[in-house]
Amino acid sequence: MELAIGGTKDFEFNIKDPKFLDENALWEEAKRVYSKCKDCRMCVTYCPSFPALFDAVDKHDDDLSKLSKEELALPLELCFHCKQCYFKCPYTPPHEWKIDFPHLSLRYKVWKFKTKGAKLTDRFLVNTDLVGKLSVPFAPIVNTVNNIKPVRVILENFMGIDRRAKLPPINSQTLIDWYKKNRNPVKGENGKVVVFPTCLFNYNYLEKGIALLRVLEKNDLWVEIPEVQCCGIPFFDVGDIDASIAKAKHNVQVLKSYVDAGYDIIVPVPTCALQIKYEYPLLLPDDPEAKRVSEKVFDVHEYLWKLHEKGKFNKDFKVSMGSIAYHIPCHLKSLNVGYRAVALMRLIPNTKVKLIERCSGHDGTFGVKKQTFDMAYKVGSKLFEDIKSSEADIVVSDCPLASNQIELGTGKKPLHPIEVLYRAYGL
Structure with a gap:
């Protein structure tokens, strides 16, 4: 699917393609993409995916037909959707080669989830709304426990969370609840904005959320924070595209009423902005509201810079x-x-x-x-x-x-x- 949005490159991802989940079609597409990547190799230093691909190709004397399914799958498995290869690749759509490695990886993970499922622990880890809602009422306990070494060993053994990893803290209250009690009066002469709070600001980094809201108020912006859900991108990690689509549908329904009322949508975390702006129209190809909402999404600093250009910052x-x-x-x-x-x-x-x-x-x-x-x-x-x-x-x-x-x-x-x-x- 070729979709041009906001001056960025197009994407190659069509969930309505009858062959989207066909295993043979998936491996053929992987071989097609790999045939271009193996000759270019610009992305070798970006992430573990490309060294895995090039090692497999070199082992088989540059013959892609000799790669096993495991060797074909590993580069796609290791992709963590940073998208560095996508925005630096000269062969992304609308180039005739239509190389879109991150979306190929997502397609593989969707196929894998549909055919093999995912571990319950992995599904729990990516359900940030559930984790956040369960954790916030017990924030002091959770934050203490997460830093106890024996507990981290248990988490590593049973949840697969590395004991060395730094985990996000849990807020004692959500950003949404905090703002209901601490809104400052402003005239809103510089505009009306909806803040998409993101799971990270809403459940984990309250101090960043407070700074965000106070800066927006300082710039005389009228702010609303609706009861949205997770943007849905964490589910990409396990390929649960149905969960991502469900989140997208809910958030589009909530946000479109604000768009109708003349609000712009501000997002403080780039990953979530990327999801709403560019992935929602792909996840909801038959919903024109998804495209309309996406066009009103701004990175917070992009939005504040627009104020500066108008002499209002x-x-x-x-x-x-x-x-x-x-x-x-x-x-x-x-x-x-x-x-x-x-x-x-x-x-x-x-x-x-x-x-x-x-x-x-x-x-x-x-x-x-x-x-x-x-x-x-x-x-x-x-x-x-x-x-x-x-x-x-x-x-x-x-x-x-x-x-x-x-x-x-x-x-x-x-x-x-x-x-x-x-x-x-x-x-």
Whole structure:
């Protein structure tokens, strides 16, 4: 399926194709894509998928027909959807070769889930709404237990969560509930926005959510936070596309009424913005509302920069932030909105920002599962080295999970760019 959205490249993913779940068609498509990748090899350093592919091809003297099903599957299994290969590949649609490795991997995982299922523990890990709702009422206990070594050994043995992985903390209340009690009055002369709170802000990083809401209020934006569900992208890890579609349907139904009322949709985590903006129209190809909602989705810093271009962004900064090492997440690159967080932080007086473009290797579950933890950490190792050598006062990343990986690899706890603006305002 070729779908052009918002000036980005097209995608090759059609869930309505009669052969979408046909095993033979899947392996033939994998061989077709591999035939181009094996000759190019530009992506060899991006993730574990491509070394696995090239090793298999080389072992069989460049003859794809000799690859076993296991060898064909492994590169797709190891893909954690960072999409680096997609946005740097010169052969993505509308090029005639139509190379879209991340969506090929997703198609494989959907086929695998439909035919073989997934472990109950893996299905639980990706159900962030369920985990969040069960955990928030017991946040102090959960946060304490998650840092007890014997408990982590048990989690590793029974849940497959590597004992070395840094797990997100749990909020004592959801961001949605906090805002109901702590809304500040604003006129909203600069616009009306819906904040898609994301599971990470709603259940795990309340302080980042508070910073987000206060910065939006500082810029005289009227804010609403609806009762949306997870964006659905965690289910991609196990190939449960039906769960992703169900989340997409619910969220489109909730968000379209706000779009009808003239609201824009602001998303503070690039992964979730990417899912709503580009994946929802693919998951709901027959729902025109999905496309309409997607067109109103903005990365938070993209939106604030648009205010700046209109002369409406509040530059009443009280505190300089010194030197900043800024990690741009892979999914923010895929959004194709530029370096807006960098541009905003550079508006703060006496503040310097150094951009670091490397993958953290975390993804959703790839960075915490025992079977993939070492690979994830290896992918992020160059990022860790760059951050350590930067000698910056502050480390910043838009992705809270990448931030966890950075903290694990460097000992430095990153801020979200919106927290930098929040502190610079003196809030």
